[in-house]
Amino acid sequence: MTVRVLALVGSLRAGSHNRRLAETAVRLAPENVRISLYEGLGELxxxxxxxxxxxxxxxxxxRIRAAAAEADALLxxxxxxxxxxxxxxKNAIDWLSRPYGAGAIHGKPVAVAGTAFGRYGGVWAQEEIRKAAGIAGATVLDDVKLxxxxxxxxxxxxxxADDPEVVEGLTKVIDRLAAEISAAKAA
Incomplete structure (x- = not known):
């Protein structure tokens, strides 16, 4: 069984560290997990x-609704x-939340990760994302944090990809997300 994960990156900057983190996730995904990096948030x-x-x-x-609908989960x-x-x-979450109660992310597992300049790595942003995704109907994996x-x-x-601590943390996020999807499909 292949697990399909849609990855959205909140930074549009060329050379974004979060983009590189998402690209690393694509490379680290085990054989049974396919992570697709969504392109085009800036045009939404x-x-x-x-x-x-x-x-x-x-x-x-x-297009973004179709991509999310085809995915088993979002990262x-x-x-x-x-x-x-x-x-x-936030805009992507808003589009994916509609129609209310039946949006493209309704009931889907969502995990949040990222990196930021500050000494806390963007935890405030991540908490806001978890909150918005949960209100939008996603099943937010609150215990998955990076x-x-x-x-x-x-x-x-x-x-x-060259930072062992990052690779270990990102691998745990991917594995936890895949386990959540596998458990849901087996139920």
Missing amino acids: PFYNEDIDTEAALPEQAA LFSPEYNGTMPAVL AIPDSINRFAAAHP
Whole structure:
């Protein structure tokens, strides 16, 4: 049984440490786990109920909803912007939460990881993401946590894939997410 995980990255910056962390997750995924890195969050229009209709639904919104619907779970990577999550990630959660009670992430396991410049690694942003995803109907894995501090220095000359502590932490996140999906499918 292949486990399909959709990864969303809350940083649009070229060379983003969170993007590199997500790419590392793709490489670390065991044989039975396929992690797909979603491209295009920057093109997703801000959520607006007026355009969330069959006649006006933006192609980008339909595309992210389809990608999330096909996935068994989501893995969200995020920096911390001014003590909270980036707008692009919140916007994606908003689109994926609709229609209310039946959105593309409703009931799906969601794990959050990331790295940030500060000494706490973006824990405030991660808590906000967990809160928003849970309200959106996802099954948030609150016990899965990976917040890597001091990204600007830690990854200045090294890739996250070359950091044994990061590899170990990310592997635990992936394994826990896969176990949650496998248990749900077996039930």
